[in-house]
Amino acid sequence: MVQETIRLSDEYEVSDILGRGGFSVVRRGIKKSSSGENIHVAIKTLKRFSPSSTPSSQNRGAHKSIVSLGLFPTWKQVPVSDVLIKNEILVMRKIVENVSPHPNVINLYDVYEDQDGVHLVLELCSGGELFDRIVAQERYNEAGAAAVVRQIAQGLKALHRANIVHRDLKPENCLFLNKSQDSSLKIMDFGLSSVEEFTDPVVGLFGSIDYVSPEALSQGSVTSKSDMWSLGVILYIVLSGYPPFIAQSNRQKQQIILAGEFSFYEKTWKNISSSVKQLISSLLTVDPHRRPSAEEVFCSLPRFK
Structure with a gap:
């Protein structure tokens, strides 16, 4: 090649x-x-x-x-x-x-x-990062968030079917194909990804703390369900404009991620449907076996789009 x-x-x-x-x-x-x-x-x-x-x-x-x-x-x-x-x-x-x-x-x-x-x-994806669009509009409504996360879930579904785990999924690694509002969204940057459970140990030394799963932090088995945790963080941020795990230090943040401690603050989340919050909670479950798959997320999103 x-x-x-x-x-x-x-x-x-x-x-x-x-x-x-x-x-x-x-x-x-x-x-x-x-x-x-x-x-x-x-x-x-x-x-x-x-x-x-x-x-x-x-x-x-x-x-x-x-x-x-x-x-x-x-x-x-x-x-x-x-x-x-x-x-x-x-x-x-x-x-x-x-x-x-x-x-x-x-x-x-x-x-x-x-x-x-x-x-x-x-x-070439000329539409910019998902991160930049979140910053530009502060947060998405439910329909907009569903459209974004549905595309990411569809990409993850194909990757996971091929036994590829992204391992560093975040808004900076999702690019819009063009600048239109209905542009396709592309998952990119596979430098930290794993194939068929083979990953050089050095790759495991890297990752973005705000999106990393509890099992990755604790040196457990990183699987496709680790990407689903990251997707839950993205959905939370897309709807609220801020991350679910906030702490004064990275060490403290590590502890609250390992415990899965987050909340839906009333002022931000009072108008968000219970089905969306339930989906986020299921994705941000500490036990990876209890998280939904990409296909399950993809199929569930039309209910509240």
């Missing part, structure tokens, strides 16, 4: 930067065509670093890496970037083979490798 003889620059014109991560940078690209037709893509470069120069996480301040909480041992001299590169390529190959094309999962077109790292040529 990796292109060894053809360079990225032979096939694509690479332009402005769209975003950055701890181990990657995403740029806009245009596929070169003799017909003159411009095909716009996103090119994600997974950068390699030596163990001593591994960069810190570039996530927003509120979304700390779980390794920074001291919940896992730190391993010296581990080429973390290489592990994450190999993991993301493994997962994306599985997506291409078993999921794509899918309206709610990012499509991969090409892979190139050179001295700068590995370049994933992806479907």
Whole structure:
């Protein structure tokens, strides 16, 4: 799948930067065509670093890496970037083979490798992050929230059927295909995902504390039901504009997540239907076996849309 003889620059014109991560940078690209037709893509470069120069996480301040909480041992001299590169390529190959094309999962077109790292040529989603739309409108009504979460659930349903667990599901990793209000929503960023229960232990050192499940925090078995916890957090935030687990420190936040302690504050939630709150409660159940599947969430949403 990796292109060894053809360079990225032979096939694509690479332009402005769209975003950055701890181990990657995403740029806009245009596929070169003799017909003159411009095909716009996103090119994600997974950068390699030596163990001593591994960069810190570039996530927003509120979304700390779980390794920074001291919940896992730190391993010296581990080429973390290489592990994450190999993991993301493994997962994306599985997506291409078993999921794509899918309206709610990012499509991969090409892979190139050179001295700068590995370049994933992806479907361009120009509508922005779900995170930004939440910020722009503070919170969604029930119909809008149902439309958003239904799309994420549909994407998760396809991923879980292919034995892929995302492991880092959050609004920043859900992109709208375009800027229209009824745009498709795509799940992306599979650097921390697992395939068929195989995950390099280094991958487990990362994650976003606000969305991470109790079993991931306690080093338990991470399954598709861990993604459902994250979906419950997203649904809570989409409807309220704030996360369900709020604490003065990340250590305290860890404890309330492990206990599953959250509430529906009357001022925000008084006009939200009991069926929505019941769904959120079922998703934010500490016991993963009691959480609904993506398919069950997908099927339940039309009741209150």
